[in-house]
Amino acid sequence: MKKLLVSVLMLAALLVSPSFAQGLLPNIPTALGEPHPEGNEYWRINHPALLSHSRDQTVIDGLRDVDASIKTCVACHAVEGPDAAPVTIESPDHTCRTCHDFVAVKIDCFQCHNSRPEEADWSAVLPSLGGTPDTLRAYLERISQ
């Protein structure tokens, strides 16, 4: 009985330890720009609804400066590949795929949309990294977490 209790306790300790959780959960890459003021949880839950709302604003009403533009998402959440260019949706490292592969939800967006930013959009995000020592420090802190 004592043996059983010890093994159960050990298993529980293993389950809550961060290293074990990291192996189970998707490893979501840190974005390049400033974090969302609403928080990551909000965006993880609501991004499909926000994206479809903004897409209708853009396509039908011609509003280009929208809250959830897929172009901005892709630029800010770009992941650098081995060739120093942003990876496409073909790569399992693509930000969208890290989560979508994990939950087995198919993404249709990139049948039409480009899954990586164009040069101009990509470099537009980058200066925010090296902009000031504070932004750089903040970014490094976010990565290390």
Add this chain to the structure above:
Amino acid sequence: MIIPTTEKGAEISRRDLLKKGGAMATVTLAPGVTLMAFGGKASADGLKQGARWGLLIDAGKCPEDCSACVSACSTEHGWENNGLDTDPQWIRKVTLREKSTGRENSLPVMCQHCDEPPCVDVCPTGASFKREDGIVLVNRHTCIGCRYCMMACPFKARSFVHEPVTDQRTTTPRGNGTVEGCNMCVHKIDRGDGTTACVEACQATGNNAMMFGDLNDPESDIAKAVSTYASVELRADLGLNLGVRYQNI
């Protein structure tokens, strides 16, 4: 209670009311009596209210061997035509020949941005639609690729994407299984460039055969040109009131 009329006159739809809700002030004067005032224009970065974007093409200035507008469109929107019947073609050069005299004419033909577009009439999902500023577009999010619009179009202006597409221009998303056509460089218009890729290319060659502008703005060059010189619509017999007009054909 005075409600100033909006740009669209008395047509205040539910959508407009919700859109302009932020700019609407409501004052309660007494129980049961409410004073409402509507704010001015819709947000400045949206489409231009009351506009009708159009093109004026002078076939007399369009040389037969020039296809600068076609290649500019292809580059701007990332489509490629290698001569196959199934390849996309947003804009093409057409040569007209008058049988009795033999006079030949070369001109670019693209989506004519009808005021009453047959492609919108036949679309079963509402994907083919006309924006408030007169541009006829395909909303690929709702397009199911049935191609009724391609059959309905009198100008053969629409193409179907038969192959998977990668590395699209971010300003022109396009993909397999949807229909596409000239969108009058809607991203450039929304950006405020005031021109299209084909018109820019035509002006760069020095031919100046194409002009872009707001047909509803009496001060615009295009409105002045169409009110001064003779211009025609293609297939005017259909009575579709086209946004693209031609001279010297």
